[in-house]
Amino acid sequence: MTSALAPLQDGGTLAFTETGAGAPLVLISGLGGLASFWKDFASVCAGHFRVITYDHRGVGRSSPLDGSTSIAAMCDDLIGLLDHLGIEQAMILxxxxxxxxxxxxxxxxxxxxxxxVLSATFARPCAYMERLFAGRIEILDRLGVDAYRRHAVTLLNAPYWLAENDARVTAELTGGAPATERDAATIRARIKAVLGHGVDESLDTIACPARIVVAADDIVTPPYHSERLAHAIPGAELAVLPRGGHYAMRAEPALYRDAVLDFLRG
Known part of the structure; x- marks a missing residue:
């Protein structure tokens, strides 16, 4: 495994890791934005692909986020990383x-x-998601980052997995560096970027093979979002896992692996 910093055109940097060999596969983390989110699944994929993970701007070892952001800006950062690595075309999860x-x-x-591969995601936030994320911002603003993170644990992890892994989650929550105002500002800006995402009218232009994966008990991005994606993207396949929550790759690693790897390997 190698880790390095990729320079971006605007002077920022993205911290990235590479492991494995073969066709390039980029794993893009969710709202938390950390490359380490994919640690276990990246190890599985490294036996088949050249796997790239990265910290999003404002997160981890990447350069700070100053001001607002958007999904389009995050996409530009990804393109900058691909260009730095000399990757013209990659598989994207x-x-x-x-x-x-x-x-x-x-x-x-x-x-x-x-x-x-689109995993537990959405083309446009629905009213339910808007209320959910507005509530997360309210917790962040009124109670602070630590309370926000404690609350997130109950949203993102499947209840049965959390019940069996409570000590592990507690250690993760208490083992990091103290939260700062910059952390809060970054989280707030990224949530607003999520709420500003909307591409449902353009999904029919996606031409590459696509698979949509979601767990039936995901309460952050409920399965109907994945169903809409699969209906709108030409030829897309839908895989609904029987359970796993929003972090199905963590709660049900074998189910998630089987839903993704066979597709990526063609």
């Missing part, structure tokens, strides 16, 4: 917010994708 970034890439730069 985007989860949640990462799936929104992947949609933007597939619509605006179709030549950069060979295959597309």
């Amino acid at each position: 985007g989860h949640s917010t990462g799936g929104a970034i992947a949609q933007r890439l597939a619509i605006d730069n179709p030549q950069r994708l060979s295959r597309l």
Whole structure:
């Protein structure tokens, strides 16, 4: 595994990791934006592909986020990373917010994708999602980052998995660096970018092979969002896992692996 910083045209940098060999596969994290989100699944994929993960701007070891952002801006950062690595075309797997970034890439730069996996994501927030994320911002603003993160644990993880792994989650919540105002500002800006995403009218232009994956018990991006994506993207396949929550790759790694790897390997 190698880790490095990719310079971007505006002077920023993205921290990225590479592991494995073969056709390039980029795994795009969700709202948290950390490359480490994919650690276990990247290890599985590394036996088949050259796997690239990265910290989004404002997150982890990447350069800070100053001011607002958008899904389009996050997509531009991804293109900058691909250019730095000399990758003209890659397989893309985007989860949640990462799936929104992947949609933007597939619509605006179709030549950069060979295959597309959209994981627990959406083409446009519905009223339910708008209320959910407005509530998350309210928790962030009134109670702070630590309370926001504690609340997120109950949304993102399947209840049965959380019940069995409570000590692990507690260790993760308490083991990081203290939260800062910059962290809060970055989270707020990224949530607003999520709420500003909307490409449903352009999904029929996505031409590469696509698979949509979601768990039946996902309460952050409910399955009907994935059903709409699969209906709108020509030829897209839909895989609904029986359970797993929003983090199905964590709660049901074997089910998630089987739903994704066979498609990526063609």
